[in-house]
Structures are given as C-alpha cells and as structure tokens.
Amino acid sequence: MATDPTPPESISPTVPSxxxxxxxxxxxGAALRRxxxxxxxxxxxxAGFTCPNVDGAVARGGCNFCDNRSFSPSRRVRLKRVADQLTDGIRTVRKRYDKVTGFLAYFQPATNTYAPVEQxxxxYELALSHGPEIRGLAVGTRPDCVPDSVLELFEMLAADHDVSVEFGMQTMHNDGLVWMNRAHDHGHQVNAIDRARGRGFECGVHIILGIPGETHEMMMQTADEVAALGFDSVKIHNLYVVEGTPLADQVRAGTLNLMDRETYVQTVVDFLQRLPPEMIVERVSGEAPKGFLVEPAWCLDKSRLLREIESEFRRRGTVQGSHYRPPTVSPxxxxxxxxxxxxxxxxxxxxRGRLPVLKMN
Incomplete structure (x- = not known):
C-alpha cells in the first residue's frame, strides 16, 4: 500500500514525510499510520497453499532455508478456516494494542497464488469481506507464479481495495537462487514485476542478505536492481537457520558460515542508502521462534538490531536514498x-480443478 504522495502543507514537497x-x-508502520x-x-x-518447488511442478524439497512452521504460527497448529484465522488474529492483536485502526489480511506461508484463479x-474476496476492519490484502508469492490471469485478478481487486503483492526475489544472482533450490531464475522476477507494475496494486520484494558465496558487492548489485525495477516496498532480512532444514544440517556440520550482527548492520544500511527514498521498508531483519531457530542467536533481539541500524545511519549522517541513483530507464x-x-x-x-486443501470453509 503506497503512502499518500501529497505531503502536509507544512512540509516541503521535496522532503519525504x-x-x-x-x-x-x-x-x-509509520507509512501505514500516515x-x-x-x-x-x-x-x-x-490458507493451506503449497509451492511448485515442493510438489514437483518445477522441483522438490522446497527452499533449503524454509520450514513454514517457523515463519507462521498457523503452521504450528491444525489449520482453521480463513474466517476463523482472521477473527482469532484480530482478537489477539486487540488484546496486545489498545488502539488499532484496522487490519490487513496477509496470506503469508508458502506460495499464495499457486491455486486455480477462480479459487x-x-x-481473497472472503478475506476482504470479513468486516470493515479489514483495510486491504497482502499476498506473498514467487515471481514464477503470477501468470497474467493472476495479475488481472489483483488488478480487479485493487479497483476497490488496497492490495499488495510481495515477490520472493531473495537475490538477483542466479547462483544464489540455485543454492536455495528456488527453481526459478532472476529473469522470472524481472518479467513478473514488469508485467505487474502499473496495475493499481503495490508491488513488494523480499530480499535475503548473507547468502553463501555472495560478496558485499553482489548484495549491493541486488540493491541497485531492486531500485531500478521500481518496487513500492522491500523486506530485508538476514539468512537465518531453522530446525528441520538442510541449512540446519550444514550449520551443525560447520560447513555454513552466517553473517555476524555487526556486518549485517553495516550491510543493511549500505543497502537502504541505495534505494529510492519513497520505497517503503517493511522489514530490516528476520527471526524465528526460539524453538525453531538454530542460528544466529543475535537476530532474536529485533529491537536492539533496529536501534543499531538507526544509530549507524546517524553516525554516517545518511538516510535511505542518500546514495540512490535513478536508473537510465524509469521503471x-x-x-x-x-x-x-x-x-x-x-x-x-x-x-487444474479446485483444491480441497484450501481452508475456505
């Protein structure tokens, strides 16, 4: 959901809100409040989706870092209907926060466009119609799972609702995508965003820093690519390891080295400095529950990590976009x-026909 491009009268239009x-x-969070x-x-x-690199459509085994139970509480219990998940989620959030203006229905685990279009x-309409408190829809997916028929569906929904589609790009480097067992290449991401842009919904991107074999220069190339492709928002997190994944075995065998916290802080700041100032930053770190996380332990303290990132910006005297260079061809x-x-x-x-596993009713 893009922020209102019109700044308050008291703020110069050249200064971002x-x-x-x-x-x-x-x-x-601040962008949503505005x-x-x-x-x-x-x-x-x-909703019970799977992925094409799990069921054999393009590969098997899934991403080597992924155990969806670690990313979403819903995967740790027997799935409820979508409506019940929304009702329970709203109730839980209201207990935690005194004042909440509204909610976004976020289809998060697995590939949430990997089902028949009509289904x-x-x-999606079931979630959007749950009640007036639902302000919009957010959908996480892979860049090779958005044929034009799906993008046209999002375009239709965006005519009356706020809609955000989050693409799991992870890196622009194909060697890294092969290492992850993503079973798509960067060309799929370029094709997907170039087909999705300008349809009335927000396009977000998910990036992982610290992929084995990637140098600092390569991660900055990914930052420049994210900026050049014109995403509306970005999520960034460190490569972390959860139980039940091939990465967990590699960490315990001593064959995988993870980025340390200080290096990660420096890299995130370097990354954000290269992005356009209007791009919304949805996340600057990631973590898993203690029962699932293997390494690194430092990512559990998100508040400290955020403070260190903000402090590094202030130490440098820079902000997001300080080193941004507009691409030769506008997105x-x-x-x-x-x-x-x-x-x-x-x-x-x-x-294919309807999927009975999706938890609509």
Missing part, C-alpha cells in the same frame, strides 16, 4: 513483456 518525522528510512490515520496490523493467514478470487517506462510463467505452473493455476 518520513524525513519530517525524524526517521532514517521510510518505515512500514495512510490510515492510526495503527494498522497485519493478520497472517495460512484464488474466492479466498514506469519499461515495456510490459510477454508472460514467461513456466507451463508446468501455468497448468496448475489455470487448468
């Missing part, structure tokens, strides 16, 4: 390409 608030980057006039919280929904429409001037969704995935989305 977040700068006027004394922030060092365009933080998600848009909605109060606190808005995401409610994570697990996707039903499940909105890039032509819309032909759909390159893999045929094996397209068939699963556009040709």
């Amino acid at each position: 977040w700068r006027a608030e004394g922030l060092v980057f365009n933080a998600f 848009r909605y006039g109060g606190r808005v919280q995401r409610i994570s929904i697990d 996707l429409r039903e499940i 909105h001037s890039r032509p819309r390409p032909q759909d390159n969704t893999p045929e094996s995935i397209r068939q699963q989305i556009e040709q």
Whole structure:
C-alpha cells in the first residue's frame, strides 16, 4: 500500500514525510499510520497453499532455508478456516494494542497464488469481506507464479481495495537462487514485476542478505536492481537457520558460515542508502521462534538490531536514498513483456480443478 504522495502543507514537497518525522528510512508502520490515520496490523493467514518447488511442478524439497512452521504460527497448529484465522488474529492483536485502526489480511506461508484463479478470487474476496476492519490484502508469492490471469485478478481487486503483492526475489544472482533450490531464475522476477507494475496494486520484494558465496558487492548489485525495477516496498532480512532444514544440517556440520550482527548492520544500511527514498521498508531483519531457530542467536533481539541500524545511519549522517541513483530507464517506462510463467505452473493455476486443501470453509 503506497503512502499518500501529497505531503502536509507544512512540509516541503521535496522532503519525504518520513524525513519530517525524524526517521532514517521510510518505515512500514509509520507509512501505514500516515495512510490510515492510526495503527494498522497485519493478520497472517495460512490458507493451506503449497509451492511448485515442493510438489514437483518445477522441483522438490522446497527452499533449503524454509520450514513454514517457523515463519507462521498457523503452521504450528491444525489449520482453521480463513474466517476463523482472521477473527482469532484480530482478537489477539486487540488484546496486545489498545488502539488499532484496522487490519490487513496477509496470506503469508508458502506460495499464495499457486491455486486455480477462480479459487484464488474466492479466498481473497472472503478475506476482504470479513468486516470493515479489514483495510486491504497482502499476498506473498514467487515471481514464477503470477501468470497474467493472476495479475488481472489483483488488478480487479485493487479497483476497490488496497492490495499488495510481495515477490520472493531473495537475490538477483542466479547462483544464489540455485543454492536455495528456488527453481526459478532472476529473469522470472524481472518479467513478473514488469508485467505487474502499473496495475493499481503495490508491488513488494523480499530480499535475503548473507547468502553463501555472495560478496558485499553482489548484495549491493541486488540493491541497485531492486531500485531500478521500481518496487513500492522491500523486506530485508538476514539468512537465518531453522530446525528441520538442510541449512540446519550444514550449520551443525560447520560447513555454513552466517553473517555476524555487526556486518549485517553495516550491510543493511549500505543497502537502504541505495534505494529510492519513497520505497517503503517493511522489514530490516528476520527471526524465528526460539524453538525453531538454530542460528544466529543475535537476530532474536529485533529491537536492539533496529536501534543499531538507526544509530549507524546517524553516525554516517545518511538516510535511505542518500546514495540512490535513478536508473537510465524509469521503471514506469519499461515495456510490459510477454508472460514467461513456466507451463508446468501455468497448468496448475489455470487448468487444474479446485483444491480441497484450501481452508475456505
């Protein structure tokens, strides 16, 4: 959900609203408050989706870092209906926070566009119609799982609702994607964002820093690519290791070295300095519950990590966008390409019958 581009009369139009608030980057929570006039919280929904690199459409085994139970509480219990998850999530958030203006229905675990289009429409509309407290929809997916039929669905929903689609890019470097067992390449991400842009919904991107084999220069190349492709928002987190994954075995065998906290802080600041100032920063770190996390332990203290990132910005005297250089070709001037969704995935989305596992009813 993009923030209101019109600044208050008391703020110069050349100064971003977040700068006027004394922030060092365009933080998600503050952006939501500016848009909605109060606190808005995401409610994570697990509708029972899987992924094409799990079920064999493009690969098996899934991403080597991924155990969805560690990313979403809903995967740690028997799944409830989408409506019940929203009801319970809203109740839980209201107990934690005194004043909440509204909620975003966030389809988070797995690949949340990997189902027949008509069924996707039903499940998204079910969430949006849950009640007036639901202000919009956020959907996490892979860049190879958004054929034009899915993007047209989001475009239709965005005519009446705030809609955000989050693409799991992770890195622009194909060697890193192969290491992860993503089973797509960076070309799928470029194709997806160039087809999605300008349809009325927000396009976000998810990035992982500290992928083995990636140098600082390579991570900055990914930052420049994120800036050049014109995403509306970005999530950044460190590579961390959870139980039940191939990475956990590598860590215990001593064959995988993870980024230390100080290096991560420096890298995040370097990354954000290269992004356009209007891009919303939804996350600057990631963590898993103690029962799932293997390493690194430092990512559990998110508050401390955020303070250190903000302190490093202030020590340097920089902010998000300080080192941003607009691309030669504006993102909105890039032509819309032909759909390159893999045929094996397209068939699963556009040709197969309804999936009984999705938790609608």
